[in-house]
Amino acid sequence: MGSGSARCLPKVDFSTLDQLTLGTPEWESAKVQVRKALEEYGSFEVVYKDVPNRKNMFSAMEDLFNLPLETKILIQYKEPFTSHQFFPGLPLFESTGINDAHILEEVKTFTKLMWPQENEVFSETIHSFSKIASELDQMIRRMVLGSFGIEKYFTDHINSTKYHLLIIKYKAPETGDDAFGLKAHTDKNMMSILYNNQIDGLEIETKTGEWINVKISPKSFICLIGDTFSAWTNGRLQPPVHRVTMRGNKDRYSLVLFTASKGGHIVKSPEELVDKDHPLLFNPFDYQEFITTYASSMMDGKCDMDLKKYCGVQH
Numbered sequence: 001m002g003s004g005s006a007r008c009l010p011k012v013d014f015s016t017l018d019q020l021t022l023g024t025p026e027w028e029s030a031k032v033q034v035r036k037a038l039e040e041y042g043s044f045e046v047v048y049k050d051v052p053n054r055k056n057m058f059s060a061m062e063d064l065f066n067l068p069l070e071t072k073i074l075i076q077y078k079e080p081f082t083s084h085q086f087f088p089g090l091p092l093f094e095s096t097g098i099n100d101a102h103i104l105e106e107v108k109t110f111t112k113l114m115w116p117q118e119n120e121v122f123s124e125t126i127h128s129f130s131k132i133a134s135e136l137d138q139m140i141r142r143m144v145l146g147s148f149g150i151e152k153y154f155t156d157h158i159n160s161t162k163y164h165l166l167i168i169k170y171k172a173p174e175t176g177d178d179a180f181g182l183k184a185h186t187d188k189n190m191m192s193i194l195y196n197n198q199i200d201g202l203e204i205e206t207k208t209g210e211w212i213n214v215k216i217s218p219k220s221f222i223c224l225i226g227d228t229f230s231a232w233t234n235g236r237l238q239p240p241v242h243r244v245t246m247r248g249n250k251d252r253y254s255l256v257l258f259t260a261s262k263g264g265h266i267v268k269s270p271e272e273l274v275d276k277d278h279p280l281l282f283n284p285f286d287y288q289e290f291i292t293t294y295a296s297s298m299m300d301g302k303c304d305m306d307l308k309k310y311c312g313v314q315h
């Protein structure tokens, strides 16, 4: 199972689309491509638009990780994996995050904790990025629901989720060897929109066990579905296993806009996706309760907790 495969992720062009182009031939064509890509890969590259000031955004991210640890840990959210974090087995990885980063005031609150004297470039660029990524998330979810003929659930789908922006730094490996940035996993949440400073490293596994080395242009983003969306579709879409491998001598900066179901909301497959050929795969669950259970099992050194174990239906 070598890396270096020449296979690419499917690429879908959203550059002429927005929520107002719903139902146009361009929208319908993108919808078919999105559904096909998600069925085959659980993921795709989406070409959309330039992130304003991206160079300044990445240099502001560099400044953020250069702050002293006691400053970086000032952000404390109660949901697992959302505040500043690093892991003993992953020496190249460090991350922090901002809840509701598509709302400027929320980004400014974070910025003020990191830089009491303000850092307008950080706030403005991170907010613009998050808005663009949240537009993409909503268009993609609308297309997925539309492709199953159940667009009527779209508003509920959007209202029952929230956004968290994960900001990641992967240090360049020192030895010159390939090194683990992030171990192979599936995302647990609904959907993830990824972007980076064009230092490659993201690898996505295909259903046949090949690893695709993902490359992106400044206008493109990677969309991945997570375990929660897969469960909601009653297994019609499968989340892709992915990892980050660092090569070369440049640090990698990555942004991931995570869409996650709100606490108190019960994730449940719509009745249209459950029938005798597709028996229910997951009992209804609260994502926030699941992720808390998952995080505490990880803390206990157990790595075998997943959504199937948590609420999978035994057939």
Ligand SMILES: O=C(O)CCC(=O)C(=O)O
Pocket: 166, 168, 182, 187, 194, 196, 202, 242, 243, 244, 254, 255, 256
């Ligand atoms: O940095 C990346 O490209 C991937 C990050 C990722 O997979 C994650 O945070 O779950």
Ligand SMILES: [Fe+2]
Pocket: 185, 186, 187, 242
């Ligand atoms: Fe991931």
